[in-house]
Amino acid sequence: MATTIESRTPAISAEGLPVEELVVNVGPSHPSTHGVGRFVVHLDGDVVVDVDPVIGYLHRGIEKMAENRTYLQVVPLTDRLDYVGSMYANWAYCRAVERLAGLRVPERAEYLRVIVCELQRIASHMMGLGAAAADTGAFTAFVYAFDQRERVVELFESLCGARLTYNYVRPGGVAFDAPEGWSDDVMSFVRALPARLDELDALLLGNVIARGRMKGVGVLSAQDAIAWGASGPTARGSGVNWDLRKHDPYSVYPRMDFDVVVGERGDAYDRNRCRVLECYESARIVEQALVQMHGGGVRIEGLPRLLQPAPGDAYDQIESARGALGVYLVSDGSPRPYRMHVRSPAFANLALVPLLSKGHTLSDLVVILGSLDPVFGEIDR
Amino acid sequence: MTSDEMLELIGRISAQHPRLYPLFSHEFGDAVVGVEPAELLETAVDLREAGFDRLLMVTAVDRGEKFVVVYRLQSRALTAAIFLKTQVPRSDPHVASLFGVWPAANWQEREVFDLFGIGFDGHPDLRRILMPDEFEGYPLRRDFEMPGMIRRPDYI
Secondary structure: OOEEEEEEEEEEOOOOOEEEEEEEEEOOOEHHHOEOOEEEEEEEOOEEEEEEEEOOOOOOOHHHHHOOOOOOOOHHHHHOOOOOOHHHHHHHHHHHHHHHHOOOOOHHHHHHHHHHHHHHHHHHHHHHHHHHHHHOOOHHHHHHHHHHHHHHHHHHHHHHOOOOOOOOEEOOEEOOOOOOOHHHHHHHHHHHHHHHHHHHHHHHHOOHHHHHHHOOOOOOOHHHHHHOOOOOHHHHOOOOOOOHHHHOOOOOHHHOOOOOOOOOOOOHHHHHHHHHHHHHHHHHHHHHHHHHOOOOOOEOOOOOOOOOOOOEEEEEEEEOOOOEEEEEEEEOOOOOOOEEEEEOHHHHHHOOHHHHHOOOEHHHHHHHHHHHOOOHHHHHO | OOHHHHHHHHHHHHHHOOOOEEEEEOOOOOEEEEOOHHHHHHHHHHHHHOOOOEEEEEEEEEEOOEEEEEEEEEEOOOOEEEEEEEEEEOOOOEEEOOOOOOOOHHHHHHHHHHHHOOEEEOOOOOOOOOOOOOOOOOOOOOOOOOOOOOOOOOOO
């Protein structure tokens, strides 16, 4: 474990006994940080007094790089934001460009976007749950979750050739139409998924050890979730019924019949349970989208390679696996964005760590981190 | 919320709060309201009272002599979202912190401070967040230069 003791601060307690506050540095290369995040933890015995998350280890300056590229050249950069959910960043960015340039996307492309993003949600939640399970020692659940994620990644590979950085959603549509037989493969995957999810749900969240580790740990109240800008399963686990697909609907989501999964207690268990239950809803949406989708183009015909939107600014957001993922774009009329900003849900959710972990033990901190499902590519940008 | 309802909402909020002035409305389907930096904090409290309970985003845009500080607010109850914008001079860029209104401003304001060098008065913990503490300069300013940074030629 890359955990080192950084310094000791001796003090005297009210009873006159010497007490030491331990400052333990967790990370930046630590398996339970889900990437390269560093946490400076102040401990009283084994109890967390304060946490200072130190981020920026993966900061590549994507917002600055975007100012130097054309609108189309920025799409591969957005792949590198949330690297377990590239489709979301692609789509959020493309929606902002389309809003800025006033483009209307063909319907088949909208359906393909919904299908890939719901599949991505399944893959991303499987990754998050698997990692959260592995952190608590439940490695079998990790393998079960990764099995399902692998199937989604294979579907994406046959769709666009890439397993991680898809570059699939483009301004004005999607890069390619689905290959022959792809829809049937997707349909058989989502039809088989609920049984696999039942298995995982019972194995991980029905397990008495996992319940003991997760229940009552890192409780987030609904008021705090709203005030701190939390979104996605992190907010919904606290009972905040807010899902952009339902409450700020975009694309073809108004035509879909699905439920918003909402937790009650706001602890790590409810957040993780929301992720499992959301995968059932995603499978439902994909099934409906495949039935509703009909032929047609997948790109706006004759769209110039060099987009030059009129000066102005636009913000658009989608519901990613981690929450409200928004892209703010400013155009000055040139072929390159004047400014791009990514509103990252994982960034807002990670800011909750000091609030959630005070009073819990160091080993609970790992569970809390896992339940927030941080992806540092998106946090650091 | 339709754009007509949005216009009506903005009109209603502006009438109640004379400090607020609509810059332009729903040019891209978005309502934008501007405010003087001195009155930002009071306006933010008013907007939260009006139902905008979520602060989604804080960022800034470098406009040469001025920085535009951009806030994105959303309301689940009103099913509406608006931009709140204010301008600060480049020579002395600082604005009131909204941490007391929406705690979500905590890290977002630190990020703007880190990358633009805009100060947030009253922020409890204003220090760099993405760049190293010893880093000099503010990378997202348009005039930021660094050895090894390549600017693409304009003809692309």
